[in-house]
Each structure stands twice: as structure tokens, then as C-alpha cells.
Amino acid sequence: MLASVTSRPAPLARPDGSPIRALVVDDEANLSELLRMALQNEGWDTRTAASGQEALNVIRDFEPDLMVLDVMMPGLDGMGLLARVRTAGNDAPVLFLTAKDAVEDRIAGISAGADDYVTKPFNLEEVVVRLRGMARRHVAAVADADPRLRVGDLSLDEDAYEVERGGIPIKLTAREFELLRYLMQNPRRVLSKAQILDEVWSYDFGGDGSVVEIYISYLRKKIDTLGDPLIHTVRGVGYTIKAS
Known part of the structure; x- marks a missing residue:
């Protein structure tokens, strides 16, 4: 006899964050x-x-x-x-x-x-x-x-220090690369400014969260202009990267 599913754990996802x-x-x-x-x-x-x-x-x-x-x-x-x-x-x-x-x-x-x-x-x-x-x-x-981090058609090669979207190379500064890597290591997870500062700028950073907003805008200009938006803002919480 067929039984209904009564419970389930956190959803699984592909390495790029998209659904199984x-x-x-x-x-x-x-x-x-x-x-x-x-x-x-x-x-x-x-x-x-x-x-x-x-x-x-x-x-x-x-x-x-x-x-x-x-x-x-x-x-x-x-x-x-x-x-x-x-x-x-x-x-x-x-x-x-x-x-x-x-x-x-x-x-x-x-x-x-x-x-x-x-x-x-x-x-x-x-x-x-x-x-x-x-x-x-x-x-x-x-x-x-796969040695690359992937989210949708965006890929980041940590060894070669290369980023491309849809086959188009994207040039990033060292800080932009580190920020993008952190986002892509946590696809679909909402990261707060504090978490990003701690991970990308380190604990001894003397500035404020506005620097995160600035660098997120830099990434959007280089990445989201090449296709559907991948970097999303969750107001009052933080930022996440995910394929649509």
C-alpha cells in the first residue's frame, strides 16, 4: 500500500545551487x-x-x-x-x-x-x-x-583564478574574486554583511558594512549584465547568489 511522505530534511541541490x-x-x-x-x-x-x-x-x-x-x-x-x-x-x-x-x-x-x-x-x-x-x-x-564552483552559467576556477559566465571571461579584482568565491561557496544561502566582512575582509577590518554594498554593486555590473540576475539582496538580512 502506498503511504504519503510525512517529513523531509533540508532540500538537496546540485553543486550550482539549482534543484536536483x-x-x-x-x-x-x-x-x-x-x-x-x-x-x-x-x-x-x-x-x-x-x-x-x-x-x-x-x-x-x-x-x-x-x-x-x-x-x-x-x-x-x-x-x-x-x-x-x-x-x-x-x-x-x-x-x-x-x-x-x-x-x-x-x-x-x-x-x-x-x-x-x-x-x-x-x-x-x-x-x-x-x-x-x-x-x-x-x-x-x-x-x-569538478574543480570549479558553479552557479547557473557562472563558473569560478580557484586554481586558475578565472571567472566566466556563459563562456565569457570576467576580470575581477582580488577582493571581488574573494567576495564572489564566498558567495558561490554558499549558493542559495543568505549571507549577512557581518558574515561577509568576517570572511572576505577579516575580523580586523576597521570599516563598516557599506563596503560590502559597494563591492556587491561592482560584481553585479560585471556578472548580472551578462544574463539573468544571479546576485540577490534580501532586505534587512543580506545577500545570496542563486540561479533563477
Whole structure:
């Protein structure tokens, strides 16, 4: 019997601060919608597909961070879809859903490249918890593999001391670079002027918070003029950087 999700921890996010992308592939529309709603409730960007062939198109355009695949679908089934996905070099975590509960079926699913296997009918909260764990591990692996800090189409390379947005290089002063790095190390987190002063200007800085406003304006002129605004002011609280 399906159970509702009763609680959830702080939302997970991709390394650039944007929502986790999840794809649910199942020819049972009601089941797909139930999972979509549960994952949307996690704060994730979730899409569905009703067949393996449709899923291939969604995967190409959407680039999901994880996938839930029904094993038994007409046409291109879950096993066949996963084989194509892995052959294409996509290593996003996959959870199989199936009505088959024999041990050999579970072994076949894991052997095919799936990361987890759940039989129908299932407990919705359990599935969400499993997907949450898969997403957490995937995000950590991606972050470790990429030396750059990223927020949307903005990237900062700490080793090369380079910043670019949408492929366009951005020249920053040393202080601007340090301020941007601190913001990008904390995507979607609202940082107060006091926190920024302590981290970027150090505790012995003798000025006041107005210097933060000035340097935030410098960054906006160099970064936000190249696309949608990334640096946001939360009045009375501080500043945050996040992709729209």
C-alpha cells in the first residue's frame, strides 16, 4: 500500500545551487504522477515519460541527475532503456520499479547497471528516502570531480583564478574574486554583511558594512549584465547568489 511522505530534511541541490533533476519513466500515468508530486515536494525539478523512447528524448534535453525506471514497459523497456543510457556514457543513478520480486530479477536489474531496485506495490516514503540517498551521493561525486564552483552559467576556477559566465571571461579584482568565491561557496544561502566582512575582509577590518554594498554593486555590473540576475539582496538580512 502506498503511504504519503510525512517529513523531509533540508532540500538537496546540485553543486550550482539549482534543484536536483529527476526523471520518472513509467507507463502507469497515476504512478508517475504520484512520484512526480512526491519528488516535487522535495524541491526537485521532476519530469515524467510514459515510454522508453520518450524518455530518451527527455534525457537528452533535460540531463537528469537521477532516474526512476519501470522495468516492464511496451516497446523499449526499462532494461533496454538503461542499456542505451549507459552505452551513451550517462552514469546518472537509476532506481528500477518492477512487479517482479524474484531474487534473480533483482540481480538482473542491478547487474544491468541500476543502483537500486524496488518492487510494486511500494511504500512511497521509502522510495523517496532511497532516491534522496542516491541524489546525495551523486551530487557529492559531481562536486568532487569538478574543480570549479558553479552557479547557473557562472563558473569560478580557484586554481586558475578565472571567472566566466556563459563562456565569457570576467576580470575581477582580488577582493571581488574573494567576495564572489564566498558567495558561490554558499549558493542559495543568505549571507549577512557581518558574515561577509568576517570572511572576505577579516575580523580586523576597521570599516563598516557599506563596503560590502559597494563591492556587491561592482560584481553585479560585471556578472548580472551578462544574463539573468544571479546576485540577490534580501532586505534587512543580506545577500545570496542563486540561479533563477
